[in-house]
Amino acid sequence: MSQHRESPTSLLAALDRGESLPAHWYTDPSITEREIAHVFRKNWNYIGPLSQLTALGDYITGYVGGVPVVVVRNERGLAGFVNVCRHRRHEVMKGRGNAKTMQCGYHAWTYDLGGALRRVPRSAAEPGLRLDDFPLLPISAEALGPFVFVHLDADASPVQALYGPILDIIAGSGVVLDTLQPYSREEWRSHANWKTMLENYLECYHCAVAHPGFNAAIDVRPDVYKLATHGMFSSQTGQVRAAALQGKSKVKLYDVAGAVTQSQYHFLWPNMTININPGFPNLSVDVWVPDGPNATKGFSEQFFGPGVGEEFAQALIAFNKQVAKEDDILTDSVQRGLLGGLPDRGRFMTNSEHLVIHFQKMIVNALGSSPQ
Ligand SMILES: [Fe+2]
Numbered sequence: 001m002s003q004h005r006e007s008p009t010s011l012l013a014a015l016d017r018g019e020s021l022p023a024h025w026y027t028d029p030s031i032t033e034r035e036i037a038h039v040f041r042k043n044w045n046y047i048g049p050l051s052q053l054t055a056l057g058d059y060i061t062g063y064v065g066g067v068p069v070v071v072v073r074n075e076r077g078l079a080g081f082v083n084v085c086r087h088r089r090h091e092v093m094k095g096r097g098n099a100k101t102m103q104c105g106y107h108a109w110t111y112d113l114g115g116a117l118r119r120v121p122r123s124a125a126e127p128g129l130r131l132d133d134f135p136l137l138p139i140s141a142e143a144l145g146p147f148v149f150v151h152l153d154a155d156a157s158p159v160q161a162l163y164g165p166i167l168d169i170i171a172g173s174g175v176v177l178d179t180l181q182p183y184s185r186e187e188w189r190s191h192a193n194w195k196t197m198l199e200n201y202l203e204c205y206h207c208a209v210a211h212p213g214f215n216a217a218i219d220v221r222p223d224v225y226k227l228a229t230h231g232m233f234s235s236q237t238g239q240v241r242a243a244a245l246q247g248k249s250k251v252k253l254y255d256v257a258g259a260v261t262q263s264q265y266h267f268l269w270p271n272m273t274i275n276i277n278p279g280f281p282n283l284s285v286d287v288w289v290p291d292g293p294n295a296t297k298g299f300s301e302q303f304f305g306p307g308v309g310e311e312f313a314q315a316l317i318a319f320n321k322q323v324a325k326e327d328d329i330l331t332d333s334v335q336r337g338l339l340g341g342l343p344d345r346g347r348f349m350t351n352s353e354h355l356v357i358h359f360q361k362m363i364v365n366a367l368g369s370s371p372q
Contacts, residue, residue: 032292035194043151044159046285048062048301056074072102079113087104117132117135175260176305182301185300194289206330216243233269244278260282262278282308284303
């Protein structure tokens, strides 16, 4: 492939013509490394629900572009740190919970909730060690509605400025964000590039073909199902089908009747998706992280509004899992196609897949020119 053909300018021009990124962008480990450096480590990443960070000492851990991070509530509010001990670089905090201090489980170096190093066993015998020189490294941590985000840059621009308008769009669905409660959290792994998976998420051209249940619940016709880009996020909105509301679907469905009649599927650059389905107030979050070029790992969190029954909760989760299973079969197949490298480029349907084109442009802009 010539250098010229893969310059950012020519890739962006190709995308404008509906021509996709080259296949090796989905299989080359050096591209994944650059994405981790220039996409994941340079943007806000969702870490967990604000409702799990309400009391002093509550904490959540996670990873941003492979960097262990922790968010804690201290006397001043939310604070984020690189979750790695300044001593031998063991991870300090594990999972989620509540703690009075942040103590490393390796040699018991102990940090306060502001990240300052307070106690080091045997430090009296190490007069050259100044504890003030070794605080946990600070990062940015901010809430947007019920969602907490982190950014490795301690001076990152506010998350509200980038994604704030999404809160009003979600409010339009009938879901009241402030009342949502976390219900479940699951980790998952799939066998396709993270972009292959998100690009599948970003269009519903395939829905009528590949998702019989989803297609029975949601009106996916292009004049009804809307796709819109909003800078750093994009949104798909659909309406529940009348036949589904009346219980007349040909496919067995969960009970879609409830306060929420819209469906919404949002993508927040670079790797968070938010789903709302018709029925009782519900919202799920997925986070998608590269696990090498040919696999993706992530987690799903399900939230429900007050008073939602167990039967609805289980049925909706099963519905979401069925859609995810159908999508995994598609994206696994696409990844096998990409691994072969032929054809090198795909051709988009520009009126149905413009959110995918928008995403690929953001990738090109983040990575700059491709390596030889
Ligand atoms: Fe799908």
